[in-house]
Amino acid sequence: MNACSENAKICDFNERFRKRHEVPLHSRLKNMSRRYFSKQYYKRCARKTFPFVKTVQTYKIRKYLANDIISGLTVGVMQIPQGMAYAMLSSLPPICGLYISFFGPLVYFFLGTSKHVSMGCISVVSLMIGSVMDDATSDPTFSVQNTIITQNLTSHSILGPSENISIFVGNNTEFDSMTNVVQRSNVHPSIDSFKIEIASALSLVSGVVMIILGRFGFGIITTYMPEPMVSGFTSAVAFLIITAQAKHIFGLNVFRFNGYFKIIKTWVAILKNIGDTQWLPLVIFTVSFIILYVVKVHINIRYKKRLKVPIPADLIVVVLATVITYTANLYENNGLNVVKDIPAGFPSLNIPDLKLVIPLYLKDAVMIGIVAFTQTVSIAKILAQTNNYDINPNQEMVAYGAGSLACSLFSGYIPAGSVGRSMVQESAGGKTQVASLFGCLVVLVVIVAIGPLFYNLPKCVLSAVVLMSLRGMFLQYLELPSLWRKSKIDFMIWIVTAASTIVLDAEIGIVIGIAFSIFTVTFRTQRAYGYKAGFVEQTNILRNVKRYQPIRSDDDNRIHFVQYHGPVFFANADHFMRTVYQKSGLEPKVLRKSKKQQGEVTVTVAENTENELDEKETLTNERQKIVIDFTAVNFVDLVGVKTIKRVHSDYNVAGVDVLFVGCNDDVIDMLTKCDAMKELSPFLITSVESLLSHINNPQTHTLCNGKEICDNGCPPTNREAH
Incomplete structure (x- = not known):
């Protein structure tokens, strides 16, 4: 095979077809200035930053408004019980969940790109916020003798009047002088003030980070959180949520453990105190859960096509339980644990003290924000594909960050998109995010006027609402057998993430899940698949x-x-070399040894991967060739180039030519930068088709550069080689 003539060679192909004209620097700067300093550019930026402008401009009142009103009111009704329930899960007052249910969707309407995502409280974020709350209130840096919190607290209008007072935690030991307290505008005796301050600071930090990441195009971060990892994480979180709600279900006063193995420690404590179970909250929880299950599964889902809007089972159960508790006076007579005061009106605007979370809980703030973004953008993509429109992940990250920022200023925490509510908003006929505005109106009425009426709402009923919302998470366990059959590696990602989340903690679990997912990618690229190939008979397919x-x-x-x-890079360079040696059946060391002993080219063909000598054939006239198909090699690095050169050199010394077929431009550019083209260019073939053409017609060559061609297809400068 000629080394420098036919158009199958990449060097000749590039010489003829590849562009060599580079745009001058002054032209590039001129084009950039036209692009970034024009009215059109700023208009595009404004439309991308505020997608609601396009929504308003293209909104069809007659076609969309009725559906948006119905779906918005439906989701708004769902937001009320779920907001209170998830706030309780985060160990914050129920009213905080309503604030999030109002400000989250409101901000997302202006900045979000999805038409159907329902923003508000979700279980995963609430649990992670609650974990930080527990850690903060038990951390020695926030207490004296593990009993007295001595941090500066800011009162919120939702918690009553302000006054200077000692703060009690745990054993109710009094601390007379709060020397470490830096008095701000107000201080309230409730530990809830401190938790709200922490949650708001977390939300503020998370919001700022998400906005910055979104502006710098880090929406792609979700690619490092594959679907099996997210599924395993959320499924494991379902167990953590059940554990957190167990004390409300059984009416037990169980210490809330933190750190590693907390789920195991909690259930050990529950089982030890199971004899103290209060039957009234257990019965109320059971009845509430049964009603929710029957209505949601056997009515709303089964008769989904017949129902224009789903029955608001959550709100019905919450209202009935509140009325029954109030009528029967279960709180005063039986000591039933209820939510108590839910103040009316908005909280005062407050900028959280960032010193409470920086640097101690900075990583938690970022991690919770990423989890919220990942879950929300996942459901947003699904709904966008279903309804044939696109979302912008980077703008979505900005929208979530802005929502977190707004909630942090009004006694809330990080909002996120709910899978259940989003599906309801879409199935109820919602067309645009205008539906979220009507949902906000429903929540606004509760915040301003109706909230105090839920004083007698049993907490065990909110636990039933939370647990019923976990049904989708538990259904993911049924997909494990199918996942095992489809992909063993994805199955292992699911198991490792779920197990580490359950045994260790949510934050640790998601970090391990991401690390293990990246490890599997590294492992698969490091052990890239290589095999001996051939042309299928009557085709030109390898x-x-x-x-x-x-x-x-x-x-x-x-x-x-x-x-x-797979790629050829530092992590799999040796594997690539071994694959070529084994799959080709030609071992350079054996070839060189035979050549040295016989004084001629002796080729030993090995039929197995251990290179055992089964058959020998001595070739004295023509060099053998190894053709490596590089069409599936997406990139090489410096080590990869050295490995390719070594493979070529080892075989060349042994009397064997190595041809590389189908190298992409990135591979060619890397070979050029590493000065490997001088050595390898005669052995680089553009495609398998070009290789076949040469194999089938070895004497027919064409050089498409206008030069004179000799009989063998070589330009005049290379004729003497023949």
Whole structure:
């Protein structure tokens, strides 16, 4: 095969077709200035930053408004019980959940790109916020003798009047002088003030980070959180949520553990105190859960097509339980644990003290924000595909960050998109985010006027609402057998993430899940798939000889095909080299040894991967060739280039030519930068088709550069080589 003539060679192909004209620097700067300093550019930026402008401009009142009103009111009704329930899950007052249910969707309407996502409280974020709350209130840096909190607290209008007073935690030991307290505008005796301050600071930090990341295009971060990892994490969180709600279900006063193995410690404590179970909250929880299950599963889902809007089971159960508790006076007579005061009106605007979370809980703020973003953008993508429109992940990250920022200023925490509510908003006929505005109106009425009426709402009923919302998470366990059959690696990602989340903690679990997911990618690229290939008979298609038949045989056994799927870089360079040696059946060391002993090229063909000598053939006239299909090699690095050169050099010394077929531009550019083209260019073939053309017609060559061509297809400068 000629080393420098035919158009199959990449060097000649690039010489003829590749562009060499570079745009001058002053032209590039001029084009950039036209792009970034024009009215059109700023208009595009404004539309991307505020997607609601396009929504308003293209809104069709007659076609969309009725559906948006119905779906918005439906979701708004759902927001009321779920907001209170998830706030309780985060160990904050129920009213905080209503604030999030109002400000979250309101901000998202202006900045979000999804038409159907319902923003507000979700279980995963609430649990992670609650974990930080527990850690903060038990951390020695926030207490004296593990009993007295001595941090500066800011009162919120939702918690009553302000006054200077000692703060009690745990054993109710009094601390007379609060020397570490820096008095701000107000101080309230309730530990809830401190928790709200922490949650708001977390939300503020998370919001700022998300906005910055979104502006710098880090919406792609979700690619490092594959679907099996997210599924395993959320499924494991379901167990953590059940554990957190167990004390309300059984009416037990169980210490809330933190750190590693907390779920195991909690259930051990529950089982030890199971004899103290209060039957009244257990019965109320059971009845509430049964009603929710029957209405949501056997009515709303079964008769989904017949119902224009789903029955608001959550709100019905909450209202009935509140009325029954109030009528029967269960709180005063039986000591039933209820939510108590839910103040009316908005909280005062307050900027949280960032010193409470920086630097101690900075990583938690970022992690919770990423989890909220991941879950929300996942459901947003699904709904966008279903309804044939696009979302912008980077703008979505900005929208979530802005929502967190707004909630932090009004006694809330990080909002996120709910899978259940979003599906309801879409199935109820919602067309645009205008539906979220009507949902906000429903929540606004409760915040301003109706909230105090839920004083007698049993907490065990909110636990039933939370647990019923976990149904989708538990259904993910049923998909494990199918996942095992489809992909063992994805199955392991699911298991590792879920197990680490349950045994250790939510924050640790998601970090381990991401790390393990990246490890599997590294492992698969490090152990990239390579095999001996051949042309399927009567076709020009290269395939694995072990999987396809019949394969055209090479009568003189001169050409050996190897296909390699994956990059060639520092982590798998040795694996690539071994794959070529084993799959080609030609070991350079053996070839060199035979050549040295016999004084001529002796080729030993190994039929197995251990290179055992089964058959020998001495070739004295023509060099053998190894053809490596590089069409599936997406990139190489410096180590990869050195490895490619070594493979070529080892075989060249042994009397074997190595041809690389189908190298992409990135591979060619890397070879050029590393000064490897001088050595390798004669052995780089543009495509398998070009290789076949040469194999079938070895004497027919064309050089498409206008030069004079000799009989063998070489330009005049290379004629003397023949």
